[in-house]
Amino acid sequence: MNSTPHHVVIGGSAAGVAAALSMRASGFQGRISIIDAGTDEPYERPPLSKTFEDLTAPRPIIPAGTYAQHGIDLILGTQVVKLDEQHHRVALDTGDDLHADAILLTTGVSPRRLDIPGEHLGNILTLRDIHDARAMSQRLDTAGHLMIIGGGFIGLEAAAVARRKGLDVTIVEALPMPLAGVPGTQLAQNLQQMHTHEGVRILNGRTATRFHGGTEVEEVLLDNGTRFEAATVLVGCGVIPNDRLARDAGVHTDNSIVTDDHGRTSNRWIWAAGDVASYVSPYTGRRQRIEHWDVAQRHGTAVGANMAGLQVVNSDAPYFWSDQYGKRLQMYGRRSAGDQLVMRPASSGEDFLAFWLREGRLVAAAGLDRPRELRATKPLIERHAVVSAVDLADPAVPLRRLGKA
Ligand SMILES: Cc1cc2nc3c(=O)[nH]c(=O)nc-3n(C[C@H](O)[C@H](O)[C@H](O)COP(=O)(O)OP(=O)(O)OC[C@H]3O[C@@H](n4cnc5c(N)ncnc54)[C@H](O)[C@@H]3O)c2cc1C
Incomplete structure (x- = not known):
């Protein structure tokens, strides 16, 4: 028995x-x-949906030599197929298995399928990894109608690039509006307007029910009976957590691998972090599974430290960004229904800066092309500072001065 x-x-x-x-x-x-099941050195996913250019080599998360420098073995192109929690062994698809004293599941998520007839046809794509991005990039260089099923961030980012390349683009969104759940109805309206202004057709409250074609998709049928010719379909209607290894090992799952606030699952041998895991955030006080790059990194950092024997909780305000038409949308914190929305007037064009107050305390802020001001609000959000709605709305009041009382 190896003692290391x-x-x-x-x-x-x-x-x-x-x-x-x-x-x-x-x-x-x-x-x-x-x-990792992928064959590339770990790379950044966010750039995959921003321009669809420069995809020959994905952007590495850390320089190649860093793994060896830190004594970390990288085993690529290998899928873990089973966790043997009794003997503490990890079975690989190569037929080999490894002993492990502790397991961390950071298996992420996979695109949700629609499960409708014709979904197997060619040119119906999803977008999660570098291969998907390359396939999408090729289709963006092909004339014809792009139908995007699902108006989430990935669908909207792809729509923005496609419009800039001159493609005819339709988004089919099941909810009353794309993104309404994230920054709320009023800001979602602004974002929707930005897209319609750029020429994207948005069909809200609709879903696709069938794809027609020979070997490749030619037509999309919607639930109201309308039909659209389509050269390419991008399905971006949410994700499902890759929790099978945990479920098979009898770990408690619930649309996520359920962990405590240190990243431990219901099995002492197995930990989890990132998009696949849920935990009660000390920041929001709610159990959540968040799908943002920065959150996954911070969560991983905290859980890694705990696996080394520390007691760390990821209490940072959740943060995400999205790039569309050369503009950057950013949001810190989490809003809830019932929070008071305060808008600071636009400094130019379509940009916006929005804040949410709960019982007089700042809990979230979002901005379109307002990175400096948004950054200034982060510490205020993290300590739920008491700030006045009047000051927040007044562009003459520097944000760094708020919450000092
Ligand atoms: C196209 C795209 C654009 C995005 N843009 C943004 C953005 O602008 N801003 C933002 O905040 N977030 C963005 N995100 C979300 C962000 O990328 C995710 O939150 C982040 O990647 C989650 O990291 P993770 O480590 O938890 O999981 P993942 O990145 O999903 O990685 C999971 C890894 O586990 C591997 N794996 C799974 N099962 C097994 C197994 N059984 N054996 C071996 N390996 C396995 C997979 O191969 C994968 O590499 C984007 C995501 C995508 C797909």
């Missing part, structure tokens, strides 16, 4: 890489292995 403890990270992306580095930085001196 071995930590195995399953999933080499935002959360897994951050966790492995954090284990080392927190003093863990045993073996660390990151296993």
Whole structure:
């Protein structure tokens, strides 16, 4: 029996890489292995939907030599197929298996399928990895109608690029408006207007029910009976957590791998972090599974430190960004129905800066092309500072001065 403890990270992306580095930085001196099904060195996913250019080599999360420098083994092109929690072994699709003293599941999510007839046809795409992005990039260079099923961030970012390339674009959104759940109805309206202004056709309250074609998609049928010719379809209607390994090992799951606020699952051998995991955030007080790059990295960092024996909780305000038509949408914190929305007037054109107050305390802020001001609100949001709605709405009041009382 080898006495050097071995930590195995399953999933080499935002959360897994951050966790492995954090284990080392927190003093863990045993073996660390990151296993990923993909064959590329861990790379950044956010650039995959921003321009659809420069996709020959994906942008690495950390420089190639860093893994070896930190004594981290990278095992690529290898899928973990089973966790044997009795014997603490990890079975690989190569037929090999490894001993692990602790497991971290950072297996992320996969695009949700629509499960409707014709979904197997060619040129019906989803977007999660570099191969998907390359396939989409090729289709964006092809004339014809692009139908996007689902008006989430990925669909909207792809729509923006497609319009800039002159494609005819339709978004089919099941809800009353794209993104209404994230920044709320009023801001979602602004974003929708930006897209319609750029020439995107948005069909709200509709879903696709069938795809027609020979080997490739030619037509999309909607639930109200309307038909649209389509050269390409992008399905971006949410994700499902990759929690099968956890479920098969009897770990508690609930549309996520359920963890405590340190990243431990219901099985002491197995930890989880990133998009696949849910935890009660000390920031929001709610159990949540968040799908943002920055959150996955911070969560991985905290859980990696805990696996090294520390007691760290990720209490940062959730943050995300999205780029559309050369503009950057950013949001810190989390709003809820019932929060008071305060808008600071636009400094130019379509930009906006919005704040949400709960019982007089700042809980979230979002901005379109207002990065400097938004950054100034982050510390206020993190400590739920008491600020006045009048000051927030007044462009003459510097945000850094707020919450000082
Ligand atoms: C196109 C795109 C654009 C995005 N843009 C933004 C953005 O602008 N801003 C933002 O905040 N967020 C963005 N996101 C979301 C962000 O990328 C995710 O939140 C982040 O990648 C989550 O990281 P993760 O490590 O939890 O999981 P993932 O990145 O999903 O990685 C999971 C890894 O686990 C591996 N894996 C799964 N199962 C196994 C197994 N059994 N064996 C071995 N390996 C396995 C997979 O191969 C994968 O590499 C974007 C996502 C996509 C897809």
